[in-house]
Amino acid sequence: MISFLLIILASFFFMGVVVRTKSIASGRRGPGIFQPMKDILRLLKKGSVYSKTTSLIFKIAPVAYLSSVLMAILMVPHGNNPGFISFDGDFVMFAYVLAFGKFMIIISALDTGSSFEGMGASREALYSMLVEPAFFILMGSFALYTGHTSFFTIFSTLHYGSYISYMLGALATFVFVLIAMIENSRMPVDDPKTHLELTMIHEVMVLDNSGFDLGLIQYTSYLKFAMYGAIISNFFIGVLPFWISIPMFLVVQFGFAIAVGVIESFMARFRMGHNPQFIFILTSVSMLIFFGALLVLGKFM
Amino acid sequence: MEKYFIEFFNLIGIIAIISFPFFKTKGRGLITLGVIIVQVIISSIVAFYVFANGPVSHTFTGSFITGPIPFRIDFLSAWFILVISFTFLTGAWYGLHYMKKYKDQTDNLALHMTAFILLYNSIIDICLVQNGLVLLVVWEIMALSSFIAVIFEHNKKETIKAGINFLIQSHVCILFLTMAFMWVKVKTGSFDFSAITAYTSAEPAITGIGLFLFFFFGFAIKAGFVPFHTWLPLAHPAAPAHISGIMSGVIIKIGIYGILRVLLLIKTDMVSLGYFILAVSVITGVYGVMLAIVQHNLKKLLAYHSIENIGIIGIGIGLGCLGLGYNSQILVVCGFGGALLHTLNHSLFKSLLFYCAGIVYQKTHTMDIEKMGGLLKHIPRTGYLFLIGSLAICGLPPFNGFVSEFFIYTGLFNGLQSNDFLFIMALLFAILGLVVIGGLALICFTKAFGIIFLGNSRDHEVRNFSKEKPMDFFPLYIVALGILIIGLLPVILAPALLKITQMYMSASVIPVTPAYNSILGNLTSVGWYSLGFIALTALLYFLRHIITSRRAQTIEATWGCGYTGDASKMQYTASSFIRSYRKLAGSFLMIKKDKQEASGLYPEHINQETHPYDRVENWFIDKPLHLIRRFLNRFVFLQNGNIQAYILYGFIFIGLVILVPVIIEKLAVFFNFLNQL
Numbered sequence: 007m008i009s010f011l012l013i014i015l016a017s018f019f020f021m022g023v024v025v026r027t028k029s030i031a032s033g034r035r036g037p038g039i040f041q042p043m044k045d046i047l048r049l050l051k052k053g054s055v056y057s058k059t060t061s062l063i064f065k066i067a068p069v070a071y072l073s074s075v076l077m078a079i080l081m082v083p084h085g086n087n088p089g090f091i092s093f094d095g096d097f098v099m100f101a102y103v104l105a106f107g108k109f110m111i112i113i114s115a116l117d118t119g120s121s122f123e124g125m126g127a128s129r130e131a132l133y134s135m136l137v138e139p140a141f142f143i144l145m146g147s148f149a150l151y152t153g154h155t156s157f158f159t160i161f162s163t164l165h166y167g168s169y170i171s172y173m174l175g176a177l178a179t180f181v182f183v184l185i186a187m188i189e190n191s192r193m194p195v196d197d198p199k200t201h202l203e204l205t206m207i208h209e210v211m212v213l214d215n216s217g218f219d220l221g222l223i224q225y226t227s228y229l230k231f232a233m234y235g236a237i238i239s240n241f242f243i244g245v246l247p248f249w250i251s252i253p254m255f256l257v258v259q260f261g262f263a264i265a266v267g268v269i270e271s272f273m274a275r276f277r278m279g280h281n282p283q284f285i286f287i288l289t290s291v292s293m294l295i296f297f298g299a300l301l302v303l304g305k306f307m
Numbered sequence: 308m309e310k311y312f313i314e315f316f317n318l319i320g321i322i323a324i325i326s327f328p329f330f331k332t333k334g335r336g337l338i339t340l341g342v343i344i345v346q347v348i349i350s351s352i353v354a355f356y357v358f359a360n361g362p363v364s365h366t367f368t369g370s371f372i373t374g375p376i377p378f379r380i381d382f383l384s385a386w387f388i389l390v391i392s393f394t395f396l397t398g399a400w401y402g403l404h405y406m407k408k409y410k411d412q413t414d415n416l417a418l419h420m421t422a423f424i425l426l427y428n429s430i431i432d433i434c435l436v437q438n439g440l441v442l443l444v445v446w447e448i449m450a451l452s453s454f455i456a457v458i459f460e461h462n463k464k465e466t467i468k469a470g471i472n473f474l475i476q477s478h479v480c481i482l483f484l485t486m487a488f489m490w491v492k493v494k495t496g497s498f499d500f501s502a503i504t505a506y507t508s509a510e511p512a513i514t515g516i517g518l519f520l521f522f523f524f525g526f527a528i529k530a531g532f533v534p535f536h537t538w539l540p541l542a543h544p545a546a547p548a549h550i551s552g553i554m555s556g557v558i559i560k561i562g563i564y565g566i567l568r569v570l571l572l573i574k575t576d577m578v579s580l581g582y583f584i585l586a587v588s589v590i591t592g593v594y595g596v597m598l599a600i601v602q603h604n605l606k607k608l609l610a611y612h613s614i615e616n617i618g619i620i621g622i623g624i625g626l627g628c629l630g631l632g633y634n635s636q637i638l639v640v641c642g643f644g645g646a647l648l649h650t651l652n653h654s655l656f657k658s659l660l661f662y663c664a665g666i667v668y669q670k671t672h673t674m675d676i677e678k679m680g681g682l683l684k685h686i687p688r689t690g691y692l693f694l695i696g697s698l699a700i701c702g703l704p705p706f707n708g709f710v711s712e713f714f715i716y717t718g719l720f721n722g723l724q725s726n727d728f729l730f731i732m733a734l735l736f737a738i739l740g741l742v743v744i745g746g747l748a749l750i751c752f753t754k755a756f757g758i759i760f761l762g763n764s765r766d767h768e769v770r771n772f773s774k775e776k777p778m779d780f781f782p783l784y785i786v787a788l789g790i791l792i793i794g795l796l797p798v799i800l801a802p803a804l805l806k807i808t809q810m811y812m813s814a815s816v817i818p819v820t821p822a823y824n825s826i827l828g829n830l831t832s833v834g835w836y837s838l839g840f841i842a843l844t845a846l847l848y849f850l851r852h853i854i855t856s857r858r859a860q861t862i863e864a865t866w867g868c869g870y871t872g873d874a875s876k877m878q879y880t881a882s883s884f885i886r887s888y889r890k891l892a893g894s895f896l897m898i899k900k901d902k903q904e905a906s907g908l909y910p911e912h913i914n915q916e917t918h919p920y921d922r923v924e925n926w927f928i929d930k931p932l933h934l935i936r937r938f939l940n941r942f943v944f945l946q947n948g949n950i951q952a953y954i955l956y957g958f959i960f961i962g963l964v965i966l967v968p969v970i971i972e973k974l975a976v977f978f979n980f981l982n983q984l
Contacts, residue, residue, distance in 0.1 A: 053859030057866070059763055061683050063694075066844075069851050073844040077836070091839075093832035094825060098716045099704065102745070103840065106703040109749055113694075116757030116879070118865045119681070124757075124879020131753050132887050135746030142742045146735065150723045203868070213866055218855050282891050296735065305726055 009084035009236060012252065016232035016259040017225070018043050023260060024231075027267025042228065049221030057214050059119040067114030068215065068222040074107030075229050081157055082236050085243035085251045088158040096156045097145045101138065104189075108134050111223070115211040122203040126210035129278070133195060133207070133285060137188045140288035143296055144181055147174075151299040161240040167302070174298045175241055181292050182241075183265060186234035188285060190227050192266060195284065197275040205275070231266070235259040309363040312353050313378050313435065319346055320428040324421050332413045336403050339420040343399040343427060347392040350431055354385035354392075358803055369438070374498055377437040382807040383571065384434040386647060387564045391434070393789070394556040394654045395427050397782040401662050402549035404779045408669065415459065419547075422455035426558075433561055439488035439498035443481065450477035453558055457546040469538075469545035476528055476538040483525030484565075490518060500572055508574040515575025522569045523584075530562025532621065533591040536614045537924040540602075543610035544674060548665020551606060552658035555613040560650050563620055567643070570628065571810060578632030585625030585733055589740035592618020594923070596747040597892055600754065601919040603881050605664050605674045608755060609657065612700060615744055616653040620646045622737050623715045626722070629733070631811060633725065639812055640826055641718025644804040649711035651800075652793060656699040656708060659786045663693040666779075667759065670772055676758050676881045683760040685772035690760040692783050697752035699790050702745050705837030707793035713833060715741065717826070754884045763875035795838050797830045882917060897922040 022039030029036025056064070078100050080090035108130065115127040148160045151174075166172050188195050191208030203210050212223050239258035243251045276284055300306045323342040327335050357363060357380050364379035380388070402423070409416060429449035436442050454477070458470035488498060495502040507515040528535040539559070543551045570580070595614030602608040623646030630638025666689045667682065668674055683690035699706035719741070722734045758765075793800065867874050882889075889898065901916040945956070 050854075051858075053861070054855060055861045055863050057864060058862050059681070059865050061761065063683070063761065065851075066848060069847045070844050073840065073847050077840045077843060080839075091832060091836055093829050095713060095717045095720060095829065096832075098713055098720075099709075099833065099836060102702060102704055102709055102712075105701070105745070105749060106698070106840075109698065109701065109703060109753060112749075112753040113757045113761060116753070116884075117761040119762030119875065119878050120865045120867065121874070121877050121879050121883075122866075122868070124762075124884060127753065127757065128879065128884045128887060131750045131884075132891070135743075135750055138746045139739055139742045142738055143735070146720060146723060146738055149720045150731070153724050155717070155720045217858065218851065222851070278887075279890075282887075300728070300731065305728060305731065 013232045013236045017228045020231050021228045023263035024267045027264050031271035046221045052217040054217035060117045064114045064117045067110040068219040070110040071107040072226045083158040086245045092158040094155045118214045129207045136285040140292045143292040147296040147299045193270040235262040309365045320424045347396045354388045357385040373440045378435045379437045387434045390651045391557045398549045398553040400782040422452040425452040437500040456550045466545040469541035473538045473542040480525045480528035487521035503572040512576040526562040526565035531614050533594045534923045534927045540610040544606035552661035556654035556658040577628045581628030588618045588621025592744045600751045603676045620649045626718045640808045643808045645714030652707040652711045656696045660696040678766040679759045680765040681763045697756045701748045705794045707790045710797040758881045
């Protein structure tokens with residue numbers, strides 16, 4: 007439960023920190039860290055314009071997207087405290103629930119009958135397919151390393167022994183940061199600030215959403231960031247008591263947000279054609295982690 | 308009781324067929340449905356009885372050729388009887404509505420209905436019979452009746468071509484099975500299934516593996532494992548929708564039943580079998596879905612998805628075998644349990660999808676996805692049912708596809724705690740395969756649903772859509788309900804699955820201990836979680852509805868960057884949706900492209916076509932056929948149209964048949980003589 011509340015809290019400031027980091031990196035003062043949330047509140051109060059091509063799917067999709075992410079967050083533990091629900095193999099459920107949200111948002115883009123949105127939908131479907139193996143192999147490595155198969159049992163028994171295991175932790179963090187970037191369609195793969203529809207992925211899928219729905223979709227994306235941040239923080243929390251773990255959680259979330267801001271400020275977006283290769287790298291790195299875990303456990307050959 | 312069940316069950320079917328001449332087409336249709344309903348009820352009662360009170364069996368005396376014919380209904384048979392019966396029930400019901408359009412073709416329909424009843428009876432009998440020879444006879448009845456059911460529209464050239472392809476491949480399948488049963492018969496002198504166990508436990512493991520391979524190749528053709536799948540994508544589009552649904556839902560599952568049955572009987576090195584099945588299945592799954600994505604014929608797309616799902620089932624079976632080999636109870640339960648559950652789940656959502664495809668076909672008269680679009684507004688019921696099917700087949704919660712995939716994932720991740728390096732690598736390979744299958748299925752079904760039902764029509768042909776009749780949808784609702792119930796309450800099936808998996812464990816050395824609680828607990832959690840997911844979504848949607856109903860809402864055209872003309876031809880098409888994927892996977896696929904470049908200031912009308920083809924079919928069917936034909940062409944002079952010559956060939960043949968053994972005998976005597984010198 008504590009983890010759920012913390013993630014909601016983190017989602018309020020996460021994007022603000024990213025935007026602020028980007029402003030500072032480009033030599034501006036930038037808005038306050040709650041500005042993105044204020045924008046969302048403004049959106050939630052607005053009326054909507056619907057396309058006459060769309061159907062009920064278009065209205066259900068933003069809600070399904072949000073609820074899928076909320077349900078996923080329910081499973082994320084906070085160190086020694088389990089999430090709202092925890093069972094063996096819950097990370098499989100985690101990935102598939104998120105996929106449900108993605109499915110809905112993709113078909114809602116196709117619902118508008120716009121070729122721009124079709125393009126975004128096509129890319130989103132492909133990239134989310136490509137990134138999935140990295141997540142599963144990473145979780146597989148953790149399962150292998152700790153001998154458990156749920157988020158809670160994995161993270162509460164995760165401890166680092168040798169140097170190699172520290173290196174594996176670092177690699178896992180790297181992979182998770184990039185998974186979060188791809189899942190949220192951020193910089194090296196997609197540029198949310200681009201103004202040309204042809205180069206967008208996520209932004210172009212929601213071109214026709216307006217008002218309340220757009221607010222929901224954008225907030226969901228912040229939640230997703232905070233959720234991945236929480237999972238990353240779990241790599242380090244372990245069995246620490248609350249008075250260390252909660253500040254540590256916030257530090258990790260801030261660090262993650264600043265990292266996202268820095269990546270977005272100093273990296274250019276890849277060419278669309280190069281994205282798959284980049285995403286494949288993640289799978290290879292997580293394979294490396296898997297073999298590393300085998301090595302640490304002495305099961306190699 | 309079981310004796311009467313078996314006799315009575317088949318008798319009803321035969322009486323129904325005999326009564327056909329005394330009725331008109333409508334009456335025949337109702338009789339078919341009625342008979343199927345009665346038989347489904349009877350067989351379900353027996354199946355439930357078996358699950359409650361344990362296996363039943365009865366042995367008929369048989370003849371001097373077959374030997375005694377044991378019929379046995381154990382948990383495995385009962386499970387498959389239930390799965391098959393349910394799909395046949397919905398299929399017959401749906402088929403009655405579907406076939407109304409063809410009610411003028413009286414003879415054709417009568418033949419079709421006869422084949423349908425025979426098909427159901429033979430499939431159920433296959434699940435019961437425990438005698439190799441009788442099994443082959445029943446199998447042949449099934450192959451022929453399904454062939455007749457498939458070629459209903461035999462006046463179309465493609466249909467008859469696909470049908471003959473199906474017929475030939477079914478008989479290659481029978482050939483393998485015949486060889487396997489003959490092997491056992493020659494060695495033990497019995498066609499009884501128990502002879503297989505007796506024979507393989509007495510012989511070294513390699514014999515068992517060899518025998519299993521014969522069975523496996525036979526059943527794999529029926530089930531559609533790559534590279535034996537080539538009949539499937541041809542036969543499904545050719546058949547009427549309810550037959551496609553039944554074929555994909557249950558007929559190919561008979562192959563799975565066969566493999567599971569043989570695994571119970573054969574005593575051999577399960578570890579090698581496990582690795583073999585796992586490798587074939589992962590390739591099958593990934594290859595099936597990779598090809599499904601590039602298909603633009605809806606039924607063909609669904610057919611390739613059947614191959615993919617057979618792959619998932621196979622991964623479960625492989626995992627179960629590895630569990631038997633490595634004495635791991637949890638792997639056996641998760642592997643075989645997941646495979647059995649996925650068999651049921653796939654039969655539900657795939658039949659639903661095929662039924663929906665049938666309705667789409669009857670409304671649009673095409674199966675080409677590129678010509679569709681915006682159908683959700685005309686046929687909303689079909690659209691939403693198709694969506695449920697799509698979500699379920701992608702394995703997304705809260706639907707049933709997720710439960711069985713979760714079962715298999717649980718086994719795979721649990722197995723990682725082993726100490727065997729090779730085993731861990733195999734599991735990693737299987738996990739990767741399953742994840743890739745899931746991701747690709749998502750691409751495929753967002754494409755299928757999005758392009759068919761959403762957006763605007765891509766074809767300017769004006770079609771008048773007659774309204775959907777709610778009554779016609781009854782069988783589809785039942786299937787959808789089944790999908791949802793299994794998704795939310797997977798626990799209700801757990802006892803049955805555990806009973807079946809125990810059969811495997813008790814057949815091996817693994818002690819059966821009640822350590823299933825964790826698995827049961829997991830299933831309950833999955834159910835609760837899915838229910839919570841639905842509740843949360845409904846709640847949020849309700850809140851959204853309350854809030855947005857107070858806000859201003861305007862209806863406008865889709866944002867088109869300032870373009871105000873008709874944008875329906877500019878929409879993303881199915882091939883543009885998968886273009887990036889096609890480029891990425893291009894080296895695995897085989898896509899014939901017919902591309903023209905637009906040139907000049909005022910380009911002419913240009914055309915661009917892509918035709919996906921199957922690389923495995925090219926390697927395993929087309930190329931060998933081509934070589935054989937080239938070789939046989941050298942003997943074409945023999946076929947000179949001269950009847951006297953043909954009679955001569957006949958005499959030469961008969962002469963050879965008689966002479967060759969005699970000559971061989973003489974030669975043997977001669978060599979013996981030489982040896983003695």
